[in-house]
Amino acid sequence: MKTKTLLLPALLLLLNACSKSDNDPSAYIPVDPYPAITAAFGNNIDMESLANYANQPIPPYITRDNTVGNPITDKGATLGRVLFYDKNLSASNAISCASCHIQGNAFGDAAESSQGVNGGTTRHTMRLINSRFGVERKFFWDERAPTLEFQTTQPIQNHIEMGFSGTSGDQDMAGLTNKLQNIAYYKELFTFVYGDEQVTETRIQNALAQFVRSIQSFDSKYDAGRATVPNDGQPFANFTPEENQGKNLFLLPPQFNATGSRTGGGLGCAGCHAAPEFDIAPNSGNNGIIGSLGNMALLDITNTRAPSLRNIVKASGALNGSFMHTALPTLQAVIDHYNNITLAPGNTNLDPKLRPNGFGQKLNITPAENAALIAFLKTLDGADVYTNAKWSSPFN
CATH class of the missing domain: 1.10.760 (Cytochrome Bc1 Complex; Chain D, domain 2)
Incomplete structure (x- = not known):
């Protein structure tokens, strides 16, 4: 009788669980918290086990670092990686940062002039390898960008390169942020990184800069x-x-x-x-x-x-x-x-x-x-x- 007494509650729990599953199957099916990310990136991004960007080994003889106020995080660099490769950042949906900064060329371009949405660039594309490890914090050939953060959105705001210049009939950066705000995977990614889904230029800059600084050799x-x-x-x-x-x-x-x-x-x-x-x-x-x-x-x-x-x-x-x-x-x-x-x-x-x-x-x-x-x-x-x-x- 004692054995039957112990088995009865377990049997009732099992029957109850089966009944609940029959009535509400979704209660026992795992729910993907990032369905848009999964749809867009599949296994290329594992939100439960992000790639290591923040704690990569750096040789002890490397002492220079131009990171100021925007340390690399796995979350931020993951968002930066998506932004870096996303052609939605151009007005034509045809050009991304990676179109000119190609991984197979050490994040440079084999072409003399890189192709933008409205023609070719007026200076050869600079490689991005080890951008973090330098005394100089200014960027572009003429150093017009005071920081890497500022640099990251300047090609986006260039009429020739990515076309959100706010001139010559282009939309401005508000047009881009509104565009990204309506893309489902950015709603999930920005919430994952920043706690809410709001897309801003500063957030784009910080994430892109984290990804670029993570590229080391x-x-x-x-x-x-x-x-x-x-x-x-x-x-x-x-x-x-x-x-x-x-x-x-x-x-x-x-x-x-x-x-x-x-x-x-x-x-x-x-x-x-x-x-x-x-x-x-x-x-x-x-x-x-x-x-x-x-x-x-x-x-x-x-x-x-x-x-x-x-x-x-x-x-x-x-x-x-x-x-x-x-x-x-x-x-x-x-x-x-x-x-x-x-x-x-x-x-x-x-x-x-x-x-x-x-x-x-x-x-x-x-x-x-x-x-x-x-x-x-x-x-x-x-x-x-x-x-x-x-x-x-x-x-x-």
């Missing part, structure tokens, strides 16, 4: 060598003699005679692109490239920003795009340019480091030095950034 041959020595001046055991020679040439300043001709020392690249971040030094002047994309006769001397030199060339030797704002076609063209700087009329903004003793520098690079420098620059390429799913398109 520290798995190069250079990093493997740098991790084993106390400073960059030491020989790297994993480098070839040529690569170590190229590193020394990159790091050491040149010695010039009275007329600006190199007589010894290195090539001085680190004067503007210091290791180990290889970012651009703040307050750098123009580098001697003074033309404009598609019109080299048009004077453009305000370009003083540059991306990190990491991942300029794939390990295979293929380029991740051309160089400088005017799209120099090869790495050799870049070296040739710095090898012999011309004091061009009208360039009042040339960096002083490029005009020793008042003359345009002549580095007199030998063929062996040229090959060594290129060999070293190729060691700065990592592999993970090209294929890591957390930086890829989340759309099905």
